[in-house]
Amino acid sequence: MTQKAGMSVHLGIDLGGTSIKMGLVNEGGQIISRLETDTSDDFDTVTRDMAEGVLSLLKKTGLGKKDLPYIGLGVPSTVHPETGRLILANNTGWENAPMREALEEKTGLSVLIANDADCALAGEALCGSAKNQKDVLMLTLGTGVGGAMLINGRLFSGCDGMGMEVGHLPLIAGGPKCTCGASGCVETLVSATGLVLLTKEAIHENPDSLMHKKIKSGIPLDGRLAFSCMEEGDQAAKSVVERYCALLAQTVGGLSNVFRPALVLLGGGVSKAGDALLFRVREALPRFILSYSVIGGPELRLASLGNDAGLIGAAFLKEMSI
Template sequence: MTETYLVGVDLGGTTIKLAFINMNGVLIEKWEIPTNKKDNTIVEDIAKAIEEKAKSIGILKDQLAGIGMGAPGPVNLETGVVYQAVNLGWENYPLKEKLEQAIGLPAIIDNDANIAALGEMWKGAGQQAKDLICVTLGTGVGGGIIANGEVIHGVRGAGGEIGHITAVPEGGARCNCGKTGCLETIASATGIVRIAIEKMQKIETSILNDLYEQNGKLTAKDVFDAARKQDQAALEVIEEMSFHLGLALANLANGLNPAKIVIGGGVSRGADLFIENVTFYFNKFAFPAVAKGAEIRVATLGNDAGVIGGAWLVKSKIMNH
């Protein structure tokens, strides 16, 4: 009996992560290729990369069950059309159709934050919880909401846009989405830096001021490093971010009553500084029964969440039909 493999693909603006994963969710092989936006050869590059890698490690094409892929934007699940992927310059792009034509394998496309949530549910911090909120804090704030084992998509594929919950109703900072005061303007890496620059102007004796003068810029990591040294401005930034994140997650959880809330993305590397604060505010603002039922955890799969979630899509959707 030859083994069957699942192909997971996580399409990012800079790199495309790919993996062959077995039916138990074990990574057999993972690698990445650059995202060629300039010539838009993304689909051809993926097809070629999968075929070449399979050949080099001795996997036959008919051992591949299909491709599960995350794209950076809302997706029509039925057709696999990406409504919009701003950083790739795509609008109404028929990704599923093009990919299936290029490689001759069934493909299933979803949003990248959704597949990361599925990955964490299957093999990560979600521990197979069927009701789960996954929030990714990176350059922006993404998310995936899973109810009864299924990702919430909504009518335009934009379910789970946790980053665009309004945190500051009046006078908030402008967000890339066109609104103001989104959670993304506070809890993302860019939001953390923005708040830090505001705080520095009020607290002049901060490590952050020195770093800013030395480097001409600040990073979220700088803020976390300063907070670890008990820098007042940096601690205030983390307090503000924790308050808004805890509040937003509590309001979301009141609608879902999840077992797990998983926090991932690059910013989660500073979770030792904010997870307790976020949990405190979450417990304060969530309905008591909801707060008791939910555990807030840091994501464990890192950059592998997307490819593992993509593989789960193949296993659950293609293999079971």
């Protein structure tokens, strides 16, 4: 697609654990041209691939560098707000990596960088499930648990721009060991990894369960197994799902008591379970919300942009005033 003269266009990049997604996004939040490439653990390879992708997208659409206000980049890392360095990217092990500097040098464009959870919420607020909402908490339930929050229409960044690390909120004292060194963090229980751990335990305790039969027949033990077996009537699977949803409701409820969001969005891989997840968390939520019977609690919705949320949000980082 060739971009018409006079229309404003933005460029967003979502650097994920398995792929780099890049796209040109119009003012309405629609991706008008995109490309995707495999990611790598090598910093120079990743920054080179991103720079080449930017040029290739511009060429494809008949645009020049002068047409882009900036490049917005979402990363699975905390980001130093002044230097644009990645403080620690868990997936790749990069520490203090000069991402903004490298990408600006390779593209000649200015670069804005933020944590991928912030970018996903920015995308949802621009044109997804949180559109027109000002006080929103989003939890991304993937390999880990990401969190971001809009307060009065602005992304919460904290005193040092580090944002929220919801995944490392302590949930259960003495719970499973976390990658951060502590135990029982939200991430160890409410992530897809936590769901798999609950599923594994239930399979061990219930050798006659449908889940166990499926594993023996070669079906992978992942975050979908308990939900799919529950639909087929497996009681052990139903217990896993209910335990998981109660832990998630406890997390949402605790954070809601602190921040009082009007809306809580659930995104990430586990949220693909859809209504089976949403309805159970909604049901369990009131007992974790202070004075629920009098003042109620937040609305709970699924994120709607899926894998595109981070890319779209990154493209509008400046407008979301991070």
